[in-house]
Amino acid sequence: MEKQHPKNLEKKWQGFWEKEGIYKLNPVGGSKSKKEMQGKQISNRVNFKKRGAIFSVDTPPPTVSGKMHLGHAFSYTQQDIIIRYHRMKGESIIFPFGTDDNGLPTERFVEKEKGVSALEMKREDFVKLCQQTLKEVKPAFIQNWKDIGMSCDFNLSYSTIDQNCQKISQRFFIDLYKMGRIYRKKAPILWCPQCQTAVAQAELADKMIDSVFYDISFSLKDSKKQITISTTRPELLPSCVAIFVHPQDKRYKNLIGKKVIVPIFGQMVSIKEDEKVDMEKGSGIVMCCTFGDVTDMEWYFTHHLPLIISISKDGKMSKTTGKFQGLTINQARVKIVDELKKEKRILAEKKIKHLVNTHERCNRAIEILPTWQWFIKILDKKEELLELGKKMNWYPEYMRYRYEHWIKNLKWDWCVSRQRFFGIPIPIWYCKKCKKVKLAKIKDLPVNPLGAQPKEKCSCGSAEFLPEKDVLDTWATSSLTPQIVESLIASRAIKKNFLPMSLRPQAHDIISTWLFYTVTRSYFHFGKIPWKDIMISGFVLDPKGEKMSKSKGNIIEPNKIIEKYGADSLRYWASGVSLGKNLRYQEKEIKNGHRTVTKIWNASRFTISHLKNFDIKNWSNKNKLYSLDQFLLSKLQKTIQKCEDSFKKYEFSSARKKTETFFWNDFCDNYLELVKWRVYSLKENDWRKKSAQFTLYYTLLTILKLFAPVLPFITEEIYQLYFRKKERQKSIHQTTFPKIDQKLIKEKRKFQGEKLMEILAEIRKEKSSKNLSQKAEIKKLTIYSKNKELLEIISLFGEDLKQTANIKEICFKQGYKKDNKFLF
RNA sequence: GGGCGCUUGGCGCAGUGGCUAGCGCGCCUGCUUUACACGCAGGAGGUCAGAGGUUCAAAUCCUCUAGCGCCCACCA
DSSP states (O other), X not given: OOSSOOSOHHHHHHHHHHHHTTTOOSSOOSHHHHHHHGGGHHHHHHHHHHSOSEEEBOOOOOBOOSXXXXXXXXXXXXXXXXXXXXXXXXXXXXXXEEEBOOXXXXXXXXXXXXXXXXXXXXXXXXXXXXXXXXXXXXXXHHHHHHHTTOOOOTTSEEETTSHHHHHHHHHHHHHHHHTTOEEEEEEEEEEETTTXXXXXXXXXXXXEEEEEEEEEEEEETTSSOEEEEEEXXXXXXGGEEEEEEOTTOGGGGGGTTOEEEOTTTOOEXXXXXXXXXXXXXXXXXXXXXXXXXXXXXXXXXXXXXXXXXXXXTTSBBOGGXXXXXXXXXXXXXXXXXXXHHHTTOEEEEEEEEEEEEEETTTOOBOEEXXXXXXXXXOGGGHHHHHHHHHHSEEESTTHHHHHHHHHHTOOSOEEOEESOSSSOXXXXXXXXXXXXXXXXXXXXXXXXXXXXXOSSOOTTSOOOEEEOOOEEOHHHHHTTHHHHHHXXXXXXXXXXXXXXXEEEEEEGGGIIIIIHHHHHHHHHHHSSOSEEEXXXXXXXXXXXXXXXXXXXXXXXXXXXXXXXHOHHHHHHHHTSSOTTOOXXXXXXXXXXXXXXXXXXXXXXXXXXXXXXXXXXXXXXXTSOOOHHHHHHHHHHHHHHHHHHHHHHTTOHHHHHHHHHHIIIIIIIIIIIHHHHHHHHHSOTTOHHHHHHHHHHHHHHHHHHHHHTTTOHHHHHHHIIIIIHHHHOOSSGGGSOOOOOOGGGOOHHHHHHHHHHHXXXXXXXXXXXXXXXXXXXXXXXXXXXXXOHHHHHHHHHHHHHHHHHHTEEEEEEEEXXXXXXXEEO
């Protein structure tokens, strides 16, 4: 073995794993691989039965966006560690890898990448460009996931825009339609004037903006009286349909029922009362416009107000605004304020900062517009969805509160139609004559209504249809990932009890979207929870604890880290924090990982160099074990136990730390030093040497296996170099996780060994304080003790102590003597 | 305004009722000991955010306060 551990292990072993199908699910599914596997079906079945329970994972399909970012590397590594552990426990792993590549996120990526605007292109051309762009960037993108050592079965792959996913998405859309869960309605919805599409509540972000709070004077009809209304949005005056005061507000009690003239636009509106009015805000009188905010919308419904739209879909003033038509919102605001000033109706203006809702994808302020949209009815099932949340195991547990909090605060049904282009079409036509909805037939899916006509006539007899032009929200498809994954599996036995899957791993930012929507779909279509366990990863922050973003210029690319330190080091960093917690990026931690990898390499190099004439096959339980070996092996059993307990609870960081402590302190610093004299100076057939060799072999292999989920590359490298030919399994990742050997647990020996370590520490301390080398000779060591147990310990480990600390003679004396423990 | 999380040596973190509160980095003193100087041995450094309470016993449980972060609401 080389003195330096080899670099660039990533390509080498990831290639090997793929070529040898180390992470392949047996039997393998997928349309292409089904054919491939037909000849091997029998052997696969046997293989499958040999392995244990199914562990199925609903892997997050990353949104294709050019490059993997550090947040991905972080959370996917955490998932992979857990899955590697389960694989080594002998479970059959279903660990697919998909990509999410349709809808607005993909469109925006393509627009940016290609410098185009979807709104200015022909629809077909844009769709083609999207497909082409994806084709270009996807292989390199997926390679990023391979480079961090993801142990997915990359044959179980999907893209949320592929034909199979379209079929599934449309099928379940029709399913919802048939059960009356999905409806089309012209209703006020959240609208992005930038992207010119409807958006869902979950896609909102917010932004602090500078604004002006204007006090505007309105005249009462048939009176000279004026009232003052404060607003930040004077451009909505044309949409003003009512004025509200609080029923308990004594100041304005006499105003209720009176009529008011809206300045400039002249419409007559009534003053009404409503509890939702905040008496403290502004003058306590508020105008209701269709629609300035959610409250306006609620008043529109509860008070049956008229509808006047002054902002059109492109974010410009509509024709109902007369001379302001065509102006942008901001232009109109300036002009209207100007006119109000001329009429002396602006009584005051106050500069303020306030939060406005924006679209998370483009950061543009959201408007509320009534449009025709498709909705999935969810508001009536809040209780049921909360119940379902309690049936799943959340790791960490408190993440469930986020799910619950989100559901409790839901105000909108889920709007799933988008007025965009690159997405899964809604499989619907409308009869030209009677306007009735015509559903696509299941067997014809996937369909694109824009390019096809229904094969049957409408029930009214007409054969002419108009296609639905809208596409589905991306989440409407990605909320079906469990069904998509199931569709890739060939085995009937597995398909039969597919739900709930074993695990949904993801980061916390998409609890209110991907997680919530998947639970919702699973409930509507199957009445079941989609998974048993949920593991939620935290976020990556920059070294100062701030969010990483392109605008801040503090992005760190995983590729660069891998190039410099290797993927194992990156994984080491990602595993250093407990699940759910945010982690700052610290190069130090990556270096620490690299240090650990080097240490593993060196310890292995030493160990293996002393195993040349040792054959594990000739070792049996009857062989005698040297007392120091009994001590180490006993302690190793405890370590296995602790690791196992931690991994089971998704506590990979504590599992890693326990392994590390045993490896570094017990094995390297102590045991290897104490074993040297036996492996260097004893004869080959001396039982004490054989015992040492067995212990070295067994302990190193166990340590490698304990590290394997976190550090898959270096452990594989060493396994292949030495252990593969002895252990027979093709890869360390196909070996079984260390099992506790009860026969090796020896409490008394463990206790005695710990005492030996204390004595050794005393000796080391003494030498260190005298500035001596640890190799310095001790002529005579006298141990004074009243404790006879110590005598036994000396008789057990005396030789190890003498050899390791270079002591010529050890004396044991009954009694106590201060400051004279050692004689040099 | 609501919910959740965090606050432990200079820095980054472990530790969730019990021996003298741990780890890594950094710092100091030594050691070129044939696996490793990306190492080894030793050492300094903390009233566990603050206040109160429960308990024989609290960093750990409860209450309050402060600071930071995230999610949500507010948007007239």
